[in-house]
Amino acid sequence: MLETEELKKVFKGKTAVEGASLYLDKGESVGLLGPNGAGKSTTISMISTLLKPTSGDVRLNGKSIIKNPSEMRRILGVVPQEIALYGELTAYENLKFFGRIYGLSGKALEGAIQRSLELVGLAERQKEIVKTYSGGMKRRINIAAAMMHEPEIIIMDEPTVGIDPQSRSHILEMVRQLNHEKGLTVLYTSHYMEEVERLCDRVYIMDHGKIIASGTKEELKSILSSEETVWIELDRPYPAFFKDLQSFKVIKQAVETEKGIKLILPKGSRILGEVFQASERHQVEIINVNVQKPSLEDVFLHLTGRKLRD
Amino acid sequence: MYTFLKKDILVLFRDRTELAVLLAMPFILIAILGFALSGLLSGNSEVLSMDVAIVQEDNEQLGLEQFAEELNGSGIPAEARSRIMAAAQETSPSSILQGILTDESLRELVTAQEMDTAAAAEALEEEEVVAILTIPENFTLNALQKMLMDTGGGAELELMIADHAATQSEVFTDILEEFVWSLNFESAIAQAANGEAPAPEETSVQFGGVESVSAVQPISSFQYYTIGMAVMFALFVGATISGIAFVEKQQFVLNRILLSDQHPFVYLGAKAISAATVTFLQFCILFFFSSLLFGAFDLTNWSFWPGMLLIGFTLAICVGALAAFLTALTMRFNNDSITTVFAGGVVTIFAFLGGSFTPTEGMPDSIQKLGGWTPNGASLNAFLIWLQNLEIVLLWEPLSRVLLLTIVLLILSLLIFPRKGEA
Numbered sequence: 001m002l003e004t005e006e007l008k009k010v011f012k013g014k015t016a017v018e019g020a021s022l023y024l025d026k027g028e029s030v031g032l033l034g035p036n037g038a039g040k041s042t043t044i045s046m047i048s049t050l051l052k053p054t055s056g057d058v059r060l061n062g063k064s065i066i067k068n069p070s071e072m073r074r075i076l077g078v079v080p081q082e083i084a085l086y087g088e089l090t091a092y093e094n095l096k097f098f099g100r101i102y103g104l105s106g107k108a109l110e111g112a113i114q115r116s117l118e119l120v121g122l123a124e125r126q127k128e129i130v131k132t133y134s135g136g137m138k139r140r141i142n143i144a145a146a147m148m149h150e151p152e153i154i155i156m157d158e159p160t161v162g163i164d165p166q167s168r169s170h171i172l173e174m175v176r177q178l179n180h181e182k183g184l185t186v187l188y189t190s191h192y193m194e195e196v197e198r199l200c201d202r203v204y205i206m207d208h209g210k211i212i213a214s215g216t217k218e219e220l221k222s223i224l225s226s227e228e229t230v231w232i233e234l235d236r237p238y239p240a241f242f243k244d245l246q247s248f249k250v251i252k253q254a255v256e257t258e259k260g261i262k263l264i265l266p267k268g269s270r271i272l273g274e275v276f277q278a279s280e281r282h283q284v285e286i287i288n289v290n291v292q293k294p295s296l297e298d299v300f301l302h303l304t305g306r307k308l309r310d
Numbered sequence: 311m312y313t314f315l316k317k318d319i320l321v322l323f324r325d326r327t328e329l330a331v332l333l334a335m336p337f338i339l340i341a342i343l344g345f346a347l348s349g350l351l352s353g354n355s356e357v358l359s360m361d362v363a364i365v366q367e368d369n370e371q372l373g374l375e376q377f378a379e380e381l382n383g384s385g386i387p388a389e390a391r392s393r394i395m396a397a398a399q400e401t402s403p404s405s406i407l408q409g410i411l412t413d414e415s416l417r418e419l420v421t422a423q424e425m426d427t428a429a430a431a432e433a434l435e436e437e438e439v440v441a442i443l444t445i446p447e448n449f450t451l452n453a454l455q456k457m458l459m460d461t462g463g464g465a466e467l468e469l470m471i472a473d474h475a476a477t478q479s480e481v482f483t484d485i486l487e488e489f490v491w492s493l494n495f496e497s498a499i500a501q502a503a504n505g506e507a508p509a510p511e512e513t514s515v516q517f518g519g520v521e522s523v524s525a526v527q528p529i530s531s532f533q534y535y536t537i538g539m540a541v542m543f544a545l546f547v548g549a550t551i552s553g554i555a556f557v558e559k560q561q562f563v564l565n566r567i568l569l570s571d572q573h574p575f576v577y578l579g580a581k582a583i584s585a586a587t588v589t590f591l592q593f594c595i596l597f598f599f600s601s602l603l604f605g606a607f608d609l610t611n612w613s614f615w616p617g618m619l620l621i622g623f624t625l626a627i628c629v630g631a632l633a634a635f636l637t638a639l640t641m642r643f644n645n646d647s648i649t650t651v652f653a654g655g656v657v658t659i660f661a662f663l664g665g666s667f668t669p670t671e672g673m674p675d676s677i678q679k680l681g682g683w684t685p686n687g688a689s690l691n692a693f694l695i696w697l698q699n700l701e702i703v704l705l706w707e708p709l710s711r712v713l714l715l716t717i718v719l720l721i722l723s724l725l726i727f728p729r730k731g732e733a
């Protein structure tokens with residue numbers, strides 16, 4: 001029902017998004033993954049009519065929305081990356097205002113407020129000033145505000161950044177329900193691979209303003225079907241050891257984190273012996289070694305040579 | 311629109327600091343300035359004090375004598391004659407005029423100097439006096455004849471007004487009209503006492519046109535500073551509302567508003583209406599409490615308040631346009647330093663130029679002119695005109711300036727405001 005064609009956005013000579021083409025079918029749940037600065041939010045702003053593309057087109061049911069955004073705005077709910085609420089007002093007052101500007105009033109307005117509040121599980125605390133809410137509660141009201149006019153498509157831009165696990169799982173469950181039970185079309189942006197794995201049928205992976213891979217979860221993972229991941233847990237980082245490992249011809253990708261090193265290599269490469277020898281040379285204490293099947297995260301690593309989050 | 315207005319007022323109301331700036335601050339300043347400068351301001355009828363030249367060509371004593379002679383030759387019965395003569399002495403127009411011009415309440419306002427024609431003309435030329443009042447030859451005689459015997463063509467005063475001090479000469483005209491009125495009143499009584507009361511206009515001393523009973527009101531320091539602070543803090547409302555707009559943009563609420571398919575101009579218009587409404591409420595609150603606490607104005611004077619509210623309303627609309635203008639600038643440059651500069655510096659300069667702190671009358675001409683073109687200065691002038699009970703038409707000049715500024719600001723806002731809401 002929604003598609004973009006070669007979307008491009010240039011900010012003062014700096015290209016933020018370059019040739020993004022993607023589509024959403026009715027009732028689908030689609031993930032948009034990418035590291036910081038990949039251009040996810042910019043893409044979303046263009047899709048949601050807030051930003052004019054430098055070139056390219058966005059079509060809703062075959063009709064371009066760039067000149068005529070009204071129809072799109074009517075059926076679209078956007079949960080922005082930032083908390084877009086009046087901090088000084090209560091949750092109830094916020095929702096009332098956002099309902100009103102969508103033309104709701106009277107019983108319909110009141111009904112929409114309570115429905116949205118129940119959806120995010122904050123009905124009892126609606127009379128409190130938003131400023132005093134926890135991060136997770138603000139995020140939930142941020143979602144509720146986008147649901148006031150019962151949109152058919154909802155676009156969520158990292159709706160779970162910086163919140164507690166409880167709020168996070170509430171939000172994820174809510175999105176899953178909206179998609180499965182209410183048939184809402186969802187475009188979900190995140191850094192968190194596991195969220196996208198759990199929620200989405202299809203995934204787009206973005207980096208440096210370009211869509212570098214797309215497909216169902218299985219399709220993407222099959223990119224790595226001939227590879228495996230070795231996770232070496234360490235007590236602390238050992239830069240010299242890491243350098244040594246990087247020089248191994250057989251290793252395709254190596255990433256160092258606080259807690260250890262991740263290697264991607266062809267299936268069946270017998271490398272552990274050499275790794276242990278190297279660890280002795282560098283006097284490295286290995287806590288644990290684990291050979292895993294690739295996850296989407298590894299796909300990302302494979303495609304970009306970077307981790308999703310630092 | 312109402313939705314936006316309600317939300318803006320709610321947001322403002324929750325923000326204690328802004329509220330304090332908009333409502334508590336002016337009160338504190340009114341109290342301080344009102345008490346501290348009450349001395350200055352009672353001499354502050356200085357604001358409107360004026361020198362006028364009187365050219366006396368009439369000889370009152372001679373006039374009375376001539377009148378007596380004529381009366382004696384008129385064949386009126388002796389008893390009536392002596393009654394009329396007594397009335398003539400009582401109501402001698404020259405004396406009444408003298409009395410008015412040297413009256414206690416006017417002495418601070420008007421300094422009348424007797425001069426000869428040439429000296430008076432020169433004084434007017436040199437802007438030493440604002441008006442020349444000529445009492446022509448035979449004024450007493452002619453006036454008395456018309457008033458008491460209804461003969462002759464009546465008497466006329468000649469008033470020459472300088473154009474360099476419109477307000478002051480207007481005040482003087484008012485004073486003279488009061489004189490004419492009281493003269494007619496006296497003559498009506500005299501005629502009634504005489505048993506023959508002709509229609510009033512026949513006995514009018516012909517002067518001016520309207521017989522208004524206006525008297526110039528002196529302005530108290532509390533009145534002055536209530537108005538001064540009201541017009542100054544009205545400007546802050548413009549900054550406050552555009553500040554809210556900037557926060558809305560920063561916190562992405564503006565995006566939500568645009569997503570709801572509201573036209574950006576609706577948003578801008580709503581800001582103007584919010585600012586105008588808040589300003590008007592601010593006026594009402596300031597006027598009300600200043601009257602209550604400092605006795606600035608008489609709350610029960612029903613003919614007084616419509617004018618105050620009209621002027622307040624006009625300035626409120628202008629502040630609405632100002633808020634739209636500041637909002638447009640803020641959005642266009644995605645930066646609220648314009649608003650900060652406005653609230654931090656421009657308002658103070660405007661307040662100074664416009665006379666919120668101290669009357670501009672003593673300042674150089676250029677400053678007075680400039681101040682008269684600030685929205686606050688122009689409204690302050692309008693308030694002063696109203697407070698002093700001057701001619702209502704005089705309000706038009708300052709109010710038309712405020713309206714002109716409003717239109718200019720609105721047009722600029724529409725031109726500057728980013729149409730798509732994206733900077």
Ligand SMILES: Nc1ncnc2c1ncn2[C@@H]1O[C@H](COP(=O)(O)OP(=O)(O)OP(=O)(O)O)[C@@H](O)[C@H]1O
Nearest residue numbers: 011015016034035036037038039040041042043081
């Ligand atoms: N208004 C703007 N003006 C100039 N550059 C911009 C603007 N908005 C975004 N950019 C740049 O465009 C690039 C993409 O930004 P975008 O916000 O779309 O990334 P993102 O994928 O959403 O990142 P994050 O995960 O951090 O939210 C960034 O390099 C950013 O600096």
Ligand SMILES: [Mg+2]
Nearest residue numbers: 040041081157
């Ligand atoms: Mg983003």
